[in-house]
Amino acid sequence: MYRYDEFDQEFVTERVAQFRGQVARRLSGELTEDQFRPLRLMNGVYLQLHAYMLRIAIPYGTLNAEQMRMLAFIARKYDRGYGHFTTRQNLQFHWPALKDVPDILDHLSRVEMHSIQTSGNCIRNVTADQFSGAAADEIVDPRPYAEILRQWSSLHPEFVFLPRKFKIAVTGAERDRAAVQVHDIGLQARRDANGRVGFAVFVGGGLGRTPMIAHKINDFLPEEHLLSYCEAILRVYNLFGRRDNKFKARIKILVHETGAEEIKRQVDAEWERIRHSALALPDEEIRRIRDYFALPADLRPRPAESIVLNRARAGDAGLDAWVVQNVVPHKVSGHAIATISLKPIGGTPGDATAEQLELIADLAERYSHGEIRVSHEQNLVLPHVALDDLPALYEALERNGLGTANAGLVTDIIACPGLDYCALANARSIPIAQRISERFGDHARQAEIGELKIKISGCINACGHHHVGHIGILGVEKKGEEFYQITLGGSGDENTSIGEIIGKGFSSDEVVDAIETLVDTYLARRDTPDEDFLAAYRRLGQAPFKEALYGTA
Amino acid sequence: MFKAATSGPAKVVTANRLDSGLVVFLDPNGGWALDIAEARILDDEELDDALAYGKEQDDARIILDAYAIDVEVTDGLAVPVRLRERIRAERGPTIDYGEAERQRLAGGQAEAGE
Missing domain, CATH: 3.30.413.10 (Sulfite Reductase Hemoprotein, domain 1)
Incomplete structure (x- = not known):
């Protein structure tokens, strides 16, 4: 990992001191809100629906165990015991008091972290492939x-x-x-x-x-x-x-x-x-x-097959499902990249408690050479895990509510904070994500459906990336009620496409049934089980999905 | 200072505290309550004065951006008309979070495993 040099450290430390002065002047009345707002935004402090929100940069989604422990410490001491990972590989705290923010930033600076340029009209945190430096298919880190x-x-x-x-x-x-x-x-x-x-x-x-x-x-x-x-x-x-x-x-x-x-x-x-x-x-x-960014010095090739893992998988269906779904090949033989889903069935996408953050820090040190990644899909990743260690890793994750085997499946939903937290939102996102997750929570059903990316935004600003969801859901307000507009066929990969609106929106009560109708239509119409939702949609077009939803092709 | 709403939608004045950022409501004593049940319910005639007071409190660095919201009043309790304001008045999201959510999910898992 990159380590701050003297210049970096001095720069961040000076910025904390500068912002401490700005907060003090705001609280003493020297600065008006109009004067202070751009200053706080440049330091990642928003005023949201219920409270201030602090957005912390995780450059290119890479952090180490020490940094993760600091995030847990801040969550517990200054917030409400949890944090929210975002679609830009940042972490947000929803409840910090303004007077505490300089202390929070001071703590962050000690582990080479900050909130600079996580808001405002500037160049934001640079994001990257969460498997960088580890992926078997990588050409350049x-x-x-x-x-x-x-x-x-x-x-x-x-x-x-x-x-x-x-x-x-x-x-x-x-x-x-x-x-x-x-x-x-x-x-x-x-x-x-x-x-x-x-x-x-x-x-x-x-x-x-x-x-x-x-x-x-x-x-x-x-x-x-x-x-x-x-x-x-x-x-x-x-x-x-x-x-x-x-x-x-x-x-x-x-x-x-x-x-x-x-x-x-x-x-x-x-x-x-x-x-x-x-x-x-x-x-x-x-x-x-x-x-x-070199690979850890002690990460050496191992046998490509792990007897320990194979034996454990044969005796543990949960582990086997998790390896199939959440583990991908590493560039070094005998190792793998493990995705830690922050999408438990019925949970809030991207949230993790302080205890879970600390556990992940411990597991990163034990099994991943101290390295952790954040994905833009709101999951965490341990990038360098020996195949032999996967059973023990899974067991620890599963025991702590972090072993959901759903990476890339229908319950691995991206959702913005929506109207539950965000001052800009028109409708809630999280409860919709939770209800879809519960509807499709059965693992066998998810596995049968295969890859399907649902992305939900609570307003047109699209923090939940709904435009590039295979199924996108956009929350709107209509006559004081929440409605949800569905788009199909979006994708954010190398074959990027923008989803197309399928028709009129659905009420909060109707939208989960509508999603199920779309999924059932796909299952009935796919050529083979290997044809995923997006491929089937691109082949079939809107008509069968529209017919299923509205009865009018 | 309390006065029942007369005509038109009743109002309460809401803001965020400057230091904590938390949602507050103007109360009958000129203070700022976290609980909307303690909010002063205003009619149209009182609104301008209440908002002017909010501006003074903003200048005094107590609160930020005071504004009025429509409420329905039942048995003296104000319930915001708009969903956004109902969620603010609940002082938190409509879903559980943090440790409470983790425990709920862990409970669900335990039941499923039984």
């Missing part, structure tokens, strides 16, 4: 580049007052697990025929009220140009992005209105001016950062 982007974008003087927020995601595998095509900039690390590292660069993707798929404007950007090219994109956006209308201020609108070809031309022209500047990345610096 994207995290060193995400770290380089983090350093470049932190308080970048040109880019702290952008027209609107700006989100960057990076992946290093052909299989896109980071949803890069629905980000302002999406980067797919790859190698050319000579083995050189570079990036496919996507620009102008996004969700929200105007969902758009990003355009690829560079097929192979050599790694040394990463910063100069991103700076060129940001400069074009900063100059031409709209500031007159908040709803048209994201780069996706600029790309859409200007045209991808013209944006590419503008970016290339700006890039030509600055590509040989100080922004060019020296090999030596890339190597220095990359070294932080």
Whole structure:
């Protein structure tokens, strides 16, 4: 993992002291709320429905056991004993008192964490594939580049007052697990025929009220140009992005209105001016950062087959189901990547108690070389687990409500906090997720359905990524009642698509039945059990699903 | 200071405390109660004064962003008309969370296993 150098530590420590002064001046009346609001937002402090909310950055979704324990400590001491992992690999506390936030940030700074740029019109936390550095299918570990982007974008003087927020995601595998095509900039690390590292660069993707798929404007950007090219994109956006209308201020609108070809031309022209500047990345610096992300020194190849695991699986159906569903191959023989589902049947997606966070920290140290990842799908990951250790890991997880074998299945639902917590929401998301989870909670039924991604947002801002759900659910308010609009066919992977609205919305009472109708229609119409929901929808189109829901094709 | 609602939807004034951020309601004594049951119920004539008082309290750094909400009054108790405000008045989400949720889920698992 990356470790702060003196500059990083000093920078974060100074920011905590600065914010402590700002909070004191707000509480003493020197600052009005209008003056204070942008300052607190730049430090991740929102005022939500019930209380303040603090959003903590987990850069590219990577954290260690010590950091996880600190999150547990803060949850217990300053919040209500739990935290919520978000679709941008951040963690949110829903109940901190403003007067306590400087102390919280001080604690975080001691474990190299902060909340800087988790809000506001700036470059936000850079997200990455949660399996980075471990996945068998990985071509390039994207995290060193995400770290380089983090350093470049932190308080970048040109880019702290952008027209609107700006989100960057990076992946290093052909299989896109980071949803890069629905980000302002999406980067797919790859190698050319000579083995050189570079990036496919996507620009102008996004969700929200105007969902758009990003355009690829560079097929192979050599790694040394990463910063100069991103700076060129940001400069074009900063100059031409709209500031007159908040709803048209994201780069996706600029790309859409200007045209991808013209944006590419503008970016290339700006890039030509600055590509040989100080922004060019020296090999030596890339190597220095990359070294932080080397595999653990004591992670050595083991036999590809584990007798211990095979024997345990044969005698424990729960373990076997969990391995099938939540465990994927590691790049090093004899190891695996284990997803810890934060989607227990009937639970709140993405929530974990302080005790669970501490347990995961302990398990990470015991079984995963101290490393933990957060996925944008609101789960946690232990990236380096020996196959022999999987039975013991599963047993510990299962004992503590963390052994749900549902990664990628119908109950692995993304849901934003919705109207239960969020000041912007129009409808609740979590209770809908819980009821769908309970409806489909039987493991055999889920397994029969296969991969099916349901994503729920409580308003058009789409924090629950409903546009890219195989089944997307958007909560709206209609005459004071909650209604839910369903979209089908969305996907946030390498074949990104935006879901299509299937018809009129459903009441809260009706929506779970509607989802079941869709699932039953899929099961009845799929070609083979291997044809997943998305593939079947793409083959069949809307008609049979619409007919099943409304009786009118 | 208490006065029953006369015509039109009754109102209460709500805000968030500056220090804690928690939801509060203007009470009959000019204080800010966490429980809507203690809220002062206002009619149209009283509303402007109550909101002006809220602004003063905002300036005095007690609360943030006072505003009025419509309520229905039954037996002297105010229930917000809008769902959003009903959830705020409940002082928490409509679902359980943290340790309470974990225990509920653990209970469910135990029953399923029996």
